[in-house]
Structure formats: C-alpha cells, structure tokens
Amino acid sequence: MDISLMVALVIALALFFDFTNGFHDTANAMATPIATGALRPRTAVAIAAILNLVGAFLSTAVATTISGGLINEGSNGVQITPTLIFAGLIGAVLWNLVTWVLGLPSSSSHALVGGLVGAAIVGAGFGAINIGNLLSKFVIPAVLAPITAGLVSFLATRIAYRLVKKRQREGFRYGQVFTSSLVSLAHGTNDAQKTMGVITLALIAGGFQGAGTGPQFWVILVCALAIALGTYSGGWRIIRTLGRGLTEIEPGQGFAAEAATSATILASSHLGFALSTTQVASGSVIGTGIGRKGASVRWRTAGRIAIGWVITIPAAAxxxxxxxxxxxxxxxxxxxxxxxxxxxxxxxxxxSRRSNVSARSLTIEPTQFVRPKRRKTSKKERGAA
Structure with missing residues (x-):
C-alpha cells in the first residue's frame, strides 16, 4: 500500500483514538464534582473540554516519549512502519471501547502502549522495543502513580476533615470547581500528547519528518481538538463508576481527590512520564474513601478496576x-x-444503546449529600420518652 495513504490512515485512526480517549477519561476530572453536585454534568464536561484543549498546548514532553522513547531506532530510522502503527492503534481503540461499554475506568495510555508494543513485536521483533524506557516511563509510573495519588488524597482528606468544621465543609463545593478544572488542564497536558506522539512516530516512520524531532504545530492542534470533542461527548458510564461506584463522595473528599490527581499528573507530565490519568484519579478516590471517617470503599468495584489495569497492556498487545x-x-x-x-x-x-447512561441520570441535587440537622428536643419531650 502507498506509504502516503498508510500514513493518512494512521492519522485518521489516531485522531479517533484521541476522541475515545477524551470521553473515556472525562471521569478523571469530572466524576467527583458531578457526584457531589458541585457541577452539573453538561457544565462539567464543557469545562473539561475547554481545558483539555488548552492543556494540549502546554507541553510536548510526553509526546516525545511516545515518538522517540518507546520504539528503538535502527540504521534506517525507527524500527516500526506506519502499517504496524495502524495495527497497534486498532488494539488501543478496541480495548478503549470495550472497557468503556463495561463502565470500567481503564487506562487509554496503557491501551496505546500495549497496542504499539504488540504490533512492533510481530513486525520487527522484541529488539524494536526500548525495554528500559518501557519500564521507566510507563510500567513503573503505572505502579507508583495511583499509590502516590491515593496516599496524598488520604492525607489531604484527613487534614481537611480535621481542620474544617462540619458546617463549613460545603465550601469545598466551590473549591471543587477549581480543582476539577486543574485536573482537566493536567489531563490535556498528558493524554493529548500521546496521540501527538503516535502521529509524529508515523510521520517519522513514513519519512515525512526527521528522526528525533517533536510534533509539528498542526499535529498539536488537531490532537487538541479531537480530545476536546471526545471529552465534551460525555463518557457517562465511567463517570458513574468513578463518581459513585467506589465510595460515596462528599465535597471535601472530592476536593482532596482532585488536588492529589492534578498534582500527580502535572509532575509526571513535566518528567515526560506517559502515566495513566485514570489510575491516578481512581487511586485518589480510593484514598479519600479510606481517609474520611465513616466512609467505606467498595472493594469489589476497586478489584474490577485493578484487574482492568493489570490486563490492559497485554490485552491491547x-x-x-x-x-x-x-x-x-x-x-x-x-x-x-x-x-x-x-x-x-x-x-x-x-x-451500549441497550443500557444507555445519560447526563440526566447522573444529575445530583446540590443538597443530596448535606446531612440533615438534628432537631433539638425539649425537656418535656425527653421526659415523655
């Protein structure tokens, strides 16, 4: 097949993957403010879409990791062809959609890495994979990031509930607007870049761009637009799982989870780690469930999510x-x-149409999680009792 046509097919499929990444990962930023009623569902995804778009322009470190750090270079350039990249993207897209229809917060990033690794091994052998970078930039962050975020959110929840009086905790709802927006911005700086890296890798492999170069401006632009459109489309299934399926979230917990998630993602983006924002967000939510006295974590759901984390890379591969x-x-x-x-x-x-999940089904009244005040009883009533 003509190389130009093959590269064009890769770009088209990569942008579709970027779109699925957007609606698959909307929950990472907006599941908790929707769950607490801090933001209406449609308002939440609109904010997330805009900030994903902006965040995509802030860094290219992760894109460089994908385009120049995962696949080794040979004497004639990278050891992967546009045809193999196309095959790898199929693995990533299909796994993304399978986990989406199941409402499972799995990692789009790891699906992409798994698909590319599987295709590269078949087409060019194990020597085409940079094992060192695979471990240091993908596998190790996959293990450490959710643990780190969970620990930070656990401590933040404990501190917040100890320092802030009960009647003042509803103020966390307003704080959630800021912290969830920061997560969306951080998500754009990390996840949109992965598609930029794939397209850049295809351009290098096809001879349209020099080895070792970063994404061109038009690549950044189209990837930013694709993930923003995907984000705005919703992803309500995974929002339901992450917002309600792991633990009942109060505004203070949501604030702590989002702060921990954004800090972890931004630090990883700066270091060029293509980590899973989904894993980070899930770890943060679990951490808040452990951190709030009286809360409980639904460990069966957490176990399903953990299984998804473990099998994502091999399944996509x-x-x-x-x-x-x-x-x-x-x-x-x-x-x-x-x-x-x-x-x-x-x-x-x-x-997915057989069991449709819409924005309306996730709408929560702002007062839902406010504990009712106890009515004081009179001495006469106490005596009668």
Missing amino acids: VVGAIAAWAALLGAAGVITDAVVATVVIVAIFLI
Whole structure:
C-alpha cells in the first residue's frame, strides 16, 4: 500500500483514538464534582473540554516519549512502519471501547502502549522495543502513580476533615470547581500528547519528518481538538463508576481527590512520564474513601478496576499483534483490519444503546449529600420518652 495513504490512515485512526480517549477519561476530572453536585454534568464536561484543549498546548514532553522513547531506532530510522502503527492503534481503540461499554475506568495510555508494543513485536521483533524506557516511563509510573495519588488524597482528606468544621465543609463545593478544572488542564497536558506522539512516530516512520524531532504545530492542534470533542461527548458510564461506584463522595473528599490527581499528573507530565490519568484519579478516590471517617470503599468495584489495569497492556498487545499479523499480508490485510475493526466498533456502540447512561441520570441535587440537622428536643419531650 502507498506509504502516503498508510500514513493518512494512521492519522485518521489516531485522531479517533484521541476522541475515545477524551470521553473515556472525562471521569478523571469530572466524576467527583458531578457526584457531589458541585457541577452539573453538561457544565462539567464543557469545562473539561475547554481545558483539555488548552492543556494540549502546554507541553510536548510526553509526546516525545511516545515518538522517540518507546520504539528503538535502527540504521534506517525507527524500527516500526506506519502499517504496524495502524495495527497497534486498532488494539488501543478496541480495548478503549470495550472497557468503556463495561463502565470500567481503564487506562487509554496503557491501551496505546500495549497496542504499539504488540504490533512492533510481530513486525520487527522484541529488539524494536526500548525495554528500559518501557519500564521507566510507563510500567513503573503505572505502579507508583495511583499509590502516590491515593496516599496524598488520604492525607489531604484527613487534614481537611480535621481542620474544617462540619458546617463549613460545603465550601469545598466551590473549591471543587477549581480543582476539577486543574485536573482537566493536567489531563490535556498528558493524554493529548500521546496521540501527538503516535502521529509524529508515523510521520517519522513514513519519512515525512526527521528522526528525533517533536510534533509539528498542526499535529498539536488537531490532537487538541479531537480530545476536546471526545471529552465534551460525555463518557457517562465511567463517570458513574468513578463518581459513585467506589465510595460515596462528599465535597471535601472530592476536593482532596482532585488536588492529589492534578498534582500527580502535572509532575509526571513535566518528567515526560506517559502515566495513566485514570489510575491516578481512581487511586485518589480510593484514598479519600479510606481517609474520611465513616466512609467505606467498595472493594469489589476497586478489584474490577485493578484487574482492568493489570490486563490492559497485554490485552491491547494481543489485539495489536493479531492486527499486525494481518496487516503484514499486504493491502488486503490492512483492508481486512479496517473492516473488522469498524464492525466491532459499530457492534460495541449498538450494545451500549441497550443500557444507555445519560447526563440526566447522573444529575445530583446540590443538597443530596448535606446531612440533615438534628432537631433539638425539649425537656418535656425527653421526659415523655
């Protein structure tokens, strides 16, 4: 297949992945303010979309990690072709949609890494993978980031509930508008860059850009727009799981979780770690559930999420490897990949319509989590009792 056409297909599929990343990860920033009633669902996703768009322009460190740190370079450039990148993206997109329809907060980042690794191994062998960077920039942050965020949110929750009196805690709702916005901005600086890195990698592999160079401005722009549109489309299923499925969240907890999430993501983006913002947000929510006296964590749901974390990279890698095997057969294989992927995507969306989750079903009245005041009883009533 013509190299220009193949690169064009990669760009189109990468932008679709970016779109799915947007609605898959909206929950990372907006599940907690929606759960506490601090923001209405549609208002929340609109804010998240705008700030994801802005955040995508703030850094390219993670994009460079994807385009130049995951796949080794050989004598003729990177050891991966646009065809293999196309196959890897199929693995990432399909796993993203499967976990979305299940309402499972899995990692779009790890789905992307898994798909690319699986395709690269089939097409170029294990030597094409930079194992050192895979471990230091992806695997180790995947383990440490949610633990770190959970610990920070646990401590922040304890401090907040100890220092702030009960009647003043509703003020945290206003603080949540700021902290959730900061998470959205941080999400844009990390997740939008992953698609930038993939497109840049395809351009380098296709000979349209020099090895070792970063994303061009038009790549940054289209990736920013794609993730913003995906974010605005909702992602209500995962918002429901993260906002209500792990623990009942009060405004103070939401504030603490969002502060911990944004701090962890921004620090990782600065270091070029392509971490999972979903894992960070989930870890933060669990930390607040442990940190608030009287709260409880639904560990069965947490266990389902943890299983998703563990199997995301290998599952996406298997799908990417199968797609790469077919694509290497030639143009017929690429067409087969595209047709099969399209059929699966359509089937997933049709399945999702059977149990539709909308913004209206997540709307919560601001007073829902306010504990009712106890009515004082008179001496006469106490005596009668």
